Amino acid sequence: MHDIRNVLELARKSGVAVAHFNVADLVLLKAVFSSAQELQVPVLVGASEGEREFMGVRQIAAVVRSLREEFDFPIFLNANHTHTLGKAIEAAKAGFDTVVFDASALSFDENARQTKKAVEALKAINPTILVEGEIGNIGTGSEIHQFAPDLSNYLTTPAEARQFVEFTGVDVLAPAVGNMHGMSQKMVEGENKKRLDIERIAQIKTAARVPLTLHGGSGTDDEDLRQAISAGISIVHINTELRVAWRRGLESGLSAQPNQVVPYKILPFPVMEVKLVACARLRLFNGVTQLPVEDECAVAPRAREEQGVS
Numbered sequence: 391m392h393d394i395r396n397v398l399e400l401a402r403k404s405g406v407a408v409a410h411f412n413v414a415d416l417v418l419l420k421a422v423f424s425s426a427q428e429l430q431v432p433v434l435v436g437a438s439e440g441e442r443e444f445m446g447v448r449q450i451a452a453v454v455r456s457l458r459e460e461f462d463f464p465i466f467l468n469a470n471h472t473h474t475l476g477k478a479i480e481a482a483k484a485g486f487d488t489v490v491f492d493a494s495a496l497s498f499d500e501n502a503r504q505t506k507k508a509v510e511a512l513k514a515i516n517p518t519i520l521v522e523g524e525i526g527n528i529g530t531g532s533e534i535h536q537f538a539p540d541l542s543n544y545l546t547t548p549a550e551a552r553q554f555v556e557f558t559g560v561d562v563l564a565p566a567v568g569n570m571h572g573m574s575q576k577m578v579e580g581e582n583k584k585r586l587d588i589e590r591i592a593q594i595k596t597a598a599r600v601p602l603t604l605h606g607g608s609g610t611d612d613e614d615l616r617q618a619i620s621a622g623i624s625i626v627h628i629n630t631e632l633r634v635a636w637r638r639g640l641e642s643g644l645s646a647q648p649n650q651v652v653p654y655k656i657l658p659f660p661v662m663e664v665k666l667v668a669c670a671r672l673r674l675f676n677g678v679t680q681l682p683v684e685d686e687c688a689v690a691p692r693a694r695e696e697q698g699v700s
């Protein structure tokens with residue numbers, strides 16, 4: 391029986407982090423699952439309120455559960471950025487393994503009050519569900535922003551982190567430590583990288599004493615991510631990078647076959663593009679350096695060239 395709590399404990403002991411990838415369709419899910427399966431590392435799949443609305447709350451829960459059961463694989467499902475108690479309860483009842491209850495747009499006190507209420511309500515539905523709370527400001531929207539906002543005045547302090555965790559009883563905390571949702575155009579082009587406050591992460595980890603999640607990981611400097619994981623980050627969220635790859639792959643699939651209408655001949659292109667990103671991030675977060683020769687994650691770049699994807 392796969393258990394997300396055990397997976398997080400093991401990750402902490404091994405000095406690695408679990409990757410969290412948002413999915414909005416079966417292309418993304420297929421790419422994420424096959425990447426994790428080939429690298430043999432656990433993975434957390436996330437669906438925001440918008441993504442859940444598009445796919446169906448119970449439907450995405452059923453698909454992820456079927457992958458976990460059929461392949462006996464540690465793949466878990468998170469209800470990402472859930473802003474109301476009603477939507478959180480809906481996800482818990484559908485069988486989500488974790489819920490990010492996000493009242494971070496409110497004042498600290500109101501956020502704490504609402505999050506505590508959510509923790510109690512969700513645990514009453516499923517005592518093993520993990521609830522994550524969020525403090526500080528990490529921006530909104532996993533999309534391409536014209537400019538990266540300056541959020542340096544809204545970083546989480548270790549004292550706030552401890553107070554919030556003790557008051558609310560959250561299992562996991564998402565702090566603001568230099569991370570940000572979405573990417574600027576310069577980040578997409580690789581010219582700019584997000585930088586993290588590693589010292590602050592270590593202090594928050596000591597103060598909060600629960601697993602920490604890094605939201606908005608897309609476009610972050612690789613070395614900063616490595617150090618953040620060593621300092622106490624247990625879950626890293628990557629969404630925008632996957633969305634950029636999804637779109638690029640779809641465009642390649644369409645332009646390589648202008649008259650094609652068979653979806654399963656077009657959609658392998660975005661699957662492959664997303665896989666390239668997912669594999670690279672899974673390797674980084676899990677410290678995977680050696681790969682089996684037949685691994686598709688290793689041969690994907692070559693296959694991509696053969697398909698004429700530039």
Ligand SMILES: [Zn+2]
Pocket residue numbers: 471571605606627
């Ligand atoms: Zn997030």
